Amino acid sequence: MEAIILAGGLGLRLREKVYEAPKVLAETAGKPFIFHVLEYLYRNGVTHAVLAVSYMHEKIISSVGNSFHGMTIDYSVEKEPLGTGGAIKEAMKKCNEDFVFVLNGDTVFDVDLREMYKTAKKDFVTIALKYMDNADRRGIVETENGVVTYFKEKEPGKSGTINGGIYLIDRQVPLSKKKKFSFEYDFLEMNCNRLIPFVSDGYFIDIGIPEDYERAQNEVPVMLTGRKGKAAFLDRDGTININTGHLFRQEDFIFTQNAPERIAELQKKGYYITVISNQAGVAKGMYTENDIAKLNSFINKKLLPYGVIIDAFFHCPHHPDGVVKEYTVDCDCRKPKAGMIFKAVEYYKSLGIEIDLSQSILIGDKDTDIQAGETAGVGRCIKAENNIFPEI
Numbered sequence: 533m534e535a536i537i538l539a540g541g542l543g544l545r546l547r548e549k550v551y552e553a554p555k556v557l558a559e560t561a562g563k564p565f566i567f568h569v570l571e572y573l574y575r576n577g578v579t580h581a582v583l584a585v586s587y588m589h590e591k592i593i594s595s596v597g598n599s600f601h602g603m604t605i606d607y608s609v610e611k612e613p614l615g616t617g618g619a620i621k622e623a624m625k626k627c628n629e630d631f632v633f634v635l636n637g638d639t640v641f642d643v644d645l646r647e648m649y650k651t652a653k654k655d656f657v658t659i660a661l662k663y664m665d666n667a668d669r670r671g672i673v674e675t676e677n678g679v680v681t682y683f684k685e686k687e688p689g690k691s692g693t694i695n696g697g698i699y700l701i702d703r704q705v706p707l708s709k710k711k712k713f714s715f716e717y718d719f720l721e722m723n724c725n726r727l728i729p730f731v732s733d734g735y736f737i738d739i740g741i742p743e744d745y746e747r748a749q750n751e752v753p754v755m756l757t758g759r760k761g762k763a764a765f766l767d768r769d770g771t772i773n774i775n776t777g778h779l780f781r782q783e784d785f786i787f788t789q790n791a792p793e794r795i796a797e798l799q800k801k802g803y804y805i806t807v808i809s810n811q812a813g814v815a816k817g818m819y820t821e822n823d824i825a826k827l828n829s830f831i832n833k834k835l836l837p838y839g840v841i842i843d844a845f846f847h848c849p850h851h852p853d854g855v856v857k858e859y860t861v862d863c864d865c866r867k868p869k870a871g872m873i874f875k876a877v878e879y880y881k882s883l884g885i886e887i888d889l890s891q892s893i894l895i896g897d898k899d900t901d902i903q904a905g906e907t908a909g910v911g912r913c914i915k916a917e918n919n920i921f922p923e924i
């Protein structure tokens with residue numbers, strides 16, 4: 533999935549002081565706010581982000597760089613003020629997929645992007661809405677029977693759904709003929725009939741509001757950490773795809789029966805989808821770890837139409853009888869050993885997710901898969917047979 537982050541905002545104005553830095557770099561719980569936004573995107577399966585920048589863009593580019601946890605980051609630099617609409621239009625030129633998320637770099641709204649992605653519809657824009665008891669500071673977005681009817685001006689003391697500032701846009705939708713325009717006023721409010729509302733009760737914070745910025749210091753890290761989770765550890769060859777033997781070419785990759793649909797179901801049930809695969813072909817000099825990485829992103833691309841994305845891939849490149857010296861070892865990760873499962877648990881921990889292995893599952897087509905799961909203490913280990921992905 534791809535996302536554009538609107539990061540052109542000026543410095544943060546807080547009661548007495550104005551920060552001499554772009555808003556997205558405002559220090560929040562120990563790091564620039566933009567890193568919380570990137571963390572959020574990363575956890576939601578976004579693999580490519582384009583930052584639309586203008587004010588002090590050199591500073592943003594040098595502090596964020598070109599990748600974050602393996603997520604690629606590009607920049608769209610505004611040379612003159614284009615408004616939010618113009619900035620989105622420009623940034624879209626750096627996108628590749630049919631549908632792209634757009635969000636504000638000074639806001640965290642914990643919407644489940646994978647769920648939101650499922651609303652993607654040709655010629656439409658999905659808009660994430662948040663219900664608020666007190667929508668004082670923002671206008672209310674009225675909906676009726678799943679359709680946006682109109683945008684109301686700010687009215688004190690009103691409750692209702694506000695625009696949460698996350699959109700999923702079909703790139704073919706003509707936003708405006710103009711170069712400079714406001715996405716909110718010139719597009720959204722004028723095109724209610726093109727909007728699909730997506731209401732979420734996810735955590736919401738906007739650091740542009742001084743009280744929210746102070747609140748963010750304590751709340752944002754909590755929002756992004758301390759989650760409990762369960763994982764689905766999936767073997768690759770023979771489980772997700774038909775095993776053709778030392779597979780690494782995209783053209784040889786064929787899903788086993790029902791794999792995409794059933795992996796999507798697992799994700800819907802709350803499992804973090806984790807591939808753990810023995811890839812002794814690396815030790816045997818048949819392909820490289822880079823080839824595996826390329827195939828992994830290809831697999832995720834193939835899964836996208838099913839509204840699912842693999843959260844993490846792990847592989848063991850080793851084999852005791854290899855030919856490539858550095859991989860020719862008797863390691864702890866080659867199944868039936870459980871090293872990859874423990875590595876995955878550590879990885880999720882680094883994202884603030886505590887995996888409960890007893891609530892987790894493992895699916896594999898070999899006895900060695902099942903053994904690895906049992907060694908690690910995975911609650912349920914299930915055998916895949918006859919190139920059919922089992923139903924859980």
Ligand SMILES: [Zn+2]
Binds near residue numbers: 863864
């Ligand atoms: Zn290994």
